[in-house]
Amino acid sequence: MTPDYPPLSAPLQCLEEAERLFWGSAAERAALFRLSAEGGTAAILRVDAAVVAGLAALGLPRGPVRGVAVESAPGMLAGWKDPACTVHLSAEALSAYLQDGLPDAIARIWVHESLHARQPYAPTYHSEYAAAAGYEEGMVEGLARSVLRDHAGMSALAGTFEYYVTVYLALGDVLDVAVERLWRSLWQAPAGQVRARFPRVLADLTGWPDGRPVDSVTLGRLQAVADRLFDTRRGRWWPDPMELARTWRLAIR
Amino acid sequence: MTAEEYLAKLEALMAGGRHQEALAFSTAASARIVPPLTADQRETVYSLMEMAATLASLARDASALPQRETA
Numbered sequence: 121m122t123p124d125y126p127p128l129s130a131p132l133q134c135l136e137e138a139e140r141l142f143w144g145s146a147a148e149r150a151a152l153f154r155l156s157a158e159g160g161t162a163a164i165l166r167v168d169a170a171v172v173a174g175l176a177a178l179g180l181p182r183g184p185v186r187g188v189a190v191e192s193a194p195g196m197l198a199g200w201k202d203p204a205c206t207v208h209l210s211a212e213a214l215s216a217y218l219q220d221g222l223p224d225a226i227a228r229i230w231v232h233e234s235l236h237a238r239q240p241y242a243p244t245y246h247s248e249y250a251a252a253a254g255y256e257e258g259m260v261e262g263l264a265r266s267v268l269r270d271h272a273g274m275s276a277l278a279g280t281f282e283y284y285v286t287v288y289l290a291l292g293d294v295l296d297v298a299v300e301r302l303w304r305s306l307w308q309a310p311a312g313q314v315r316a317r318f319p320r321v322l323a324d325l326t327g328w329p330d331g332r333p334v335d336s337v338t339l340g341r342l343q344a345v346a347d348r349l350f351d352t353r354r355g356r357w358w359p360d361p362m363e364l365a366r367t368w369r370l371a372i373r
Numbered sequence: 374m375t376a377e378e379y380l381a382k383l384e385a386l387m388a389g390g391r392h393q394e395a396l397a398f399s400t401a402a403s404a405r406i407v408p409p410l411t412a413d414q415r416e417t418v419y420s421l422m423e424m425a426a427t428l429a430s431l432a433r434d435a436s437a438l439p440q441r442e443t444a
Contacts, residue, residue: 195400198419200426213419220412246431253424278412280420353388355424356380356417 127273131177135170142170143272150223156190157214157226164190171230178271180263180307182234190214198280199229201236203245209233217278224268225278232264232280236311245312254350255306255314258284263303270300286359287349294368297325315350319343338372345371376414379406383421392429396422 132143141148155163168188175182186206193210201207209229217225236256249256261281268274279285292299302325309317319339326334345367379402386395399422403410410418 195396195403195422196415196418197396197399197422197426200423200430202427202430216415222412249424249427249431253427257420257424278416280416280423282416282420352424352428355387355421356384358417 129178129271131179132174132271135173135177138166139170139173142167143174146224146274149227150218153214153223153226154218156209157211157218159190159211164188167230171227171234174272175231175234175267178267180235180238180267180304182237183239185237188230199233201233203241205237205240207233207237220278222276222278224274224276227268227274228264228277228279231267232260235260235263235307238307239310242310242312244316245310248312248315250352252315252347252350253352254281254284254287254354255318255346256311257281257355258288258350259303259306259314261285262288262299263307266300266303281355283354283357283359284350286361287346287364290361290364291346291368294365294372295322295326301325315343315347318346334372341371342368374402374405374407376406376408376410379403379410380414380418383418387421387425390428392425392432395425396429399425 128140128144132140135143142152149167152163152167156167172182184205185201186204188207188209190209190211193208193212195212197210198213199207199209209226213229214226217223258281261279262285265277265279265285268277288299288302291297292302302321305321305325306314306317319342322339322342323334349364349367382402383395383399386392386398399418403418
């Protein structure tokens with residue numbers, strides 16, 4: 121008989137057994153993450169296969185990558201995807217999360233980096249990231265948390281890029297748009313094209329109460345505000361949700 | 374070194390575009406922070422370091438580009 125995992129959404133319930141076990145069982149994940157942190161290749165491959173299958177089932181497939189490397193990265197780097205399409209995860213960070221009793225934060229990093237790897241980077245990646253990394257990082261981190269929490273019932277996720285995620289949450293509130301729809305629409309652009317896609321996504325998802333589309337002047341104001349809020353230099357800022365909502369409201373007046 | 378001093382130094386390196394130095398500093402100094410970073414502070418540094426690693430990597434790629442084009 122096939123085990124049932126109540127926290128899983130319907131698409132994840134349809135995965136193969138080994139992958140469903142990963143997404144549905146906290147104990148299974150913790151065991152695999154422990155082995156992965158120690159460099160266990162079989163465990164890393166199993167986690168990665170489950171992450172890839174789960175994201176595909178949820179309509180967020182990872183693009184081609186050279187591989188996933190769990191490696192010693194002393195210092196404070198948890199994970200990153202390089203432009204040559206290798207996903208890197210820090211063995212030290214994985215161990216720190218396990219010691220903190222936050223194994224599912226590792227699932228978040230794994231999914232976060234896999235969402236960066238949806239397509240090869242666009243040629244504009246450097247300029248967008250250097251100026252306003254928050255478009256990409258806030259979308260990817262927000263979507264990672266949303267996937268794990270809403271589709272797999274994981275709750276103790278910790279989280280990076282708190283400021284940028286909160287910028288998006290405030291925007292969703294102010295525009296009365298489900299923020300996951302916003303993130304999924306932006307995810308369709310390759311990294312480096314998220315800023316360029318931003319006004320079109322807002323135009324598609326929003327409108328004035330009388331049904332008119334949002335005008336180009338308002339979209340321009342929203343983009344100008346977004347450029348400021350997603351500024352790369354705000355990476356360590358701590359968010360004030362009320363203030364961010366007020367800022368967005370000023371843009372749509 | 375306190376956590377705030379550590380974060381301020383990292384932020385200054387990032388703001389100055391010295392991403393490779395930020396990565397090196399994070400490695401060299403992370404064990405000397407007293408008291409250790411809180412979980413929230415560590416997450417913040419993870420965010421900064423992901424950006425530093427990406428930007429440093431992109432800068433390396435950009436500097437290598439003319440050589441590839443003339444090869």
